[in-house]
Amino acid sequence: MKILLCFIxxxxxxxIYVWAENKMLIVRKYKISLNKNSGENLRIVQISDLHKKKYPQNWNRLYTKIKxxxxxxxxxxxxxxxRNQTEFEYTGKLIERLCSICPVFYAKGNHELDLSSENMSKLREIVIRNGAVFLENQxxxxxxxxxxxxxxxxxxKNSVYTNNEGGYSNLEEYHANGLQEIFGEPQSLSLLIAHxxxxxxxxxKWGADVTFSGHVHAGIVNTPFGGLLSPERKFFPKYTKGIYENNGKKMVVSAGIGKLRIFNPSEILYLELEI
Incomplete structure (x- = not known):
């Protein structure tokens, strides 16, 4: 009986800890040098994967920390x-507040791809009306x-996230020539938003100097061995959060803000970019 009471x-x-942690909002700071010798430093804030997360008083805590x-x-x-949202006015209020701080650049994730065409049109109109630059292959x-x-x-494309049955096997690969067909050769000092x-x-390989991604929610559960699970139901995914490098190019992965998280607080990512 004592063991049972102890377990309970x-x-x-x-x-209680998980509930409290899911109310937390932290700032993680990183620094990248591109060695372009321009002498310019940029301060970039990245947020990702809000989903249905809301903050009271018109997003005040998120807004204040970012400002x-x-x-x-x-x-x-x-x-x-x-993906199942149909109303976006509260989202519009967030965009409006963020745009009062500085320019905002937004690209889609897989949940936006799953919206109906009607709801996607509503979201697009609200985001643009409130001042953000919505980059759809732009x-x-x-x-x-x-x-x-x-x-x-x-x-x-949706096919890199789920297959025709809605599962996670035999997913389509994404290749550098896909970016090449859309954008052509990347110009000097290229930042890519790719969820x-x-x-x-x-x-x-395409040539993005810095890529900004999210999607993985830092593996949902943070363990001593890294993030536990990807959205594709793969254990200990290769990329979860933080800075990664490949052939001199960098990627910044946000741990995200929304959905259930364990030992993994919601995050605002701050990047100091030396150019």
Whole structure:
């Protein structure tokens, strides 16, 4: 009986901890040098995978933390909403507040791809009306002083996330020539927003200096051996959160903000980019 009571007590303490942790919001800071010798430093905030997460008082806690970082621009790397959402006005309020801080660049994740065409049109209209740059296989040039950055937003196909039966076997691969067909050769100082990090080798082969991804929610459960599970139901995925490098190219993977998380608090990612 004592063992059972001890187990129940520990279980309830664990539940309370998970509940409290899912209310947390932390800032993780990273630094990357591209060695382009421009002498320019950029402050970039990345958020990802909000899904249905909401913060009271018109997103005030998220807004306040981001504003305190004084970013040059904000990147939203997909899954701003969940696939079964039909109303996006609260999302629009977030975009409006973020755009009052600095420019905001947004590209789709797999949940946006699953929206009906009607709901996708509603989301697009709200995001653009509230001031964000919605990059759907498009490029935007951002300038700071004498430095120009090319920011690309890639729409990956649904088939890289799920198969025709909605499962996770035999998924389609994504290749550098897909980016080449859409964007052509990357211009100097190229940042790519691509929700799925598992094609990093292809993004770097195409020539993205820095890729911004999310999708994995840092493996949902953080363990001493890394993130536990990918959205494709693979254990200990290769990319979960933080900075990765391939042939001199970098990838920044956000741990995300929304959905259930264990030992894995919601994150605002702050990147100081030396160019």
């Amino acid at each position: 007590t520990v279980f309830f303490i664990f539940l 305190s970082l004084s970013p040059d621009f904000i990147i939203i790397s997909g899954d701003l909403v969940s 490029k935007f040039q951002f300038k700071k002083n004498n430095t120009a950055l090319n920011i690309y937003g890639a729409d990956l 799925n990090p598992f094609f990093f080798s292809e993004y770097s």
